[in-house]
Amino acid sequence: MPASTPFPPQPFHGWRVVAAAFILAIFAWGIGFYGVGIFIATLSQSRGWPIGGLSAAVTFHFLVSAALVALLPDWHRRFGIAATTRAGAAAFALGLAGWGWAPHPWLLAPAAALTGMGWALCSGAAINAMLIPWFDRRRPAALAMAYNGASVGGIAMAPFWAWLIAGWGFGTATLVVGALLLAVVWPLAGLVLGRRPAEFGQHPDGEATARPAPAKPPAPARDRAALLRDPRFIGLSAAFAIGLFAQMGLVTHLVSLLAPVLGVQGAGLAVSLVTVFALLGRTVTGWLLPAGEKRRLAAAATFATQVAGSLALMLAGGEPWLLLLGCALFGIGVGNLLSLPPLIVQAEFAPAEVGRVVALMQAINQALYALAPLGFGLMRDAASTTAAISLALILQAAAGVMVLRRPG
Template structure:
């Protein structure tokens, strides 16, 4: 009598979650981060709407997101990741239609509010929450792979947007992207992102059995007010908020900074170079990142690399090779400033607090970097281009110093 063979074990579902989060990141960043610059350019050129008003709408988009993202862990617990992600996709789709078809500039405010909701529910903190149940020891690599979708959102979605706008007009382009977003993300949220390891009988990192519980019962998670009094949280959040302010300010003005030397097409290539090196830097860091406190050293090294890149941009003058080197060095840090904060939080805070800490930190960071394009623009108007780059360099040095200071818990 033949002996029945056992069913083979299911493949680890966590890597499917990474793939789905990668796709979500392409849409989230292609619409809510890289896309907003195209909205400004297109609406100012085609409808002669004031750039100041359009820029204010983009700032409102980021500020709405900053006000909501700290609540994301609560919504995930109450409604589930699948429902919250679908709500974010729907808000982004409706907001896109508002950007594309608004007959008057003042109607961009509700459109920006909707895309801000979508950005809050589908970007960095959301992706971290999706991967947390599935990865612990291998979380750096998993986060790096998922967040690489953000870089692809810049590399692929930006030219796709430009092709749609040139061929069909801005309104039709927003309708196409909104439809694609819902067609792809809606089923992914339910079939992949909303599942838990318990449904598959699996454990974090695909291990055969869960790790034994700690000998001491974990303390209850603190609320946001208590976290805002925590010296570790304050220092870590300040470091990355300052670093991201410098990064956002420099990125948004990079084309106009480089165009006098490289030309418009060359400046566009340089921005693509930043995105490519962001992807490479994040991937290498994700696979090689050490454990524990050494993650702060990796963050400090990231800021040092960006300082070197800013210095090359400052001293580049009319030397194209030096400007491109500066973009490559600066780009390495662009990816890591997104993925390193949740990994440092994972190493230094209790597991029950990680989701709340990451969401609150992203809210603070976003509220600050939303003001960066305006701040750097004023610096260029009042001072000079060199002064704006020098400001970025000084802020990166300060961020590197702060991230190395680890107060006792």
């Protein structure tokens, strides 16, 4: 009589988690990153609310997220990934309704707090945590595929928002997107994203057997205070924080930089080119990324590519082809600056610390880049557009040098 097995053979569930995380990323970035820019333009045009106040609400959105995302690993441990992700989806939906139906500008503050909570619980650090139990050796490719949902969110959700707003108005559009988010993400959180390999009798990367245990027990995970004193964490976080500050500043002002030469429609297409190359760059890097310290070399190469893109934008003058080349080079970095930090952390920190390190790093990065649109705007007003692009170039170069310096 053949021996019974507790789990029948079945496809590796990890790739279903990647697909579900990809869908989550479409919504998260389509609302929490690209969507907030649409909110500013729509409320300014339709209600005459001042740009400064609307921009302050977006900054508050990112700052709330920065404060909450550092706590994400604790919430995952206490409540589970499924419940935490559902809470994020609910916060997103309620916050969207607040943005769409607020009768006075001051009521955007609670709406921004809710969308900031949704962004914290459903974006980069959350997706990394969802994939950690399922992938180790193949995590670069898995993260690249999941994070490509962020690029698709920019490509697909922006025109979807425009279509809804033109046809039914901003308020109804926010209700439709919120309902669609809940209808899709709520079941995915429980059925796919919150599951563990042991539930299926499977192992990370779909391997037939578990990897042998290390010869000595792993060191316990350090708390946030200890990580903030670690020179490796300080250097790595600082490099990506200033690189993302430069990136956010340029992304926010890119349309206005390109429009004088390419026109508004051409500038919109050029921004789409940035998103397409972000997707391509992240995918190629995810499949070819080396192991260990060489991941820092990939990050330095990414910053160098963005330096070249910023230089092309600065020197373009009235040459459309140089502007498009700059957008393409800059776009490659946009994709990789999202996926590379957790992969470097995976290579350099203890497995038990990876989730906490990634969440804390994202909190610091987000707190800084929330100020980038304002900083670049002030630079353009006080000096010139060339000075603002030069600032981005200098920061990108500094980040590339810093990321290569790994304390012993």
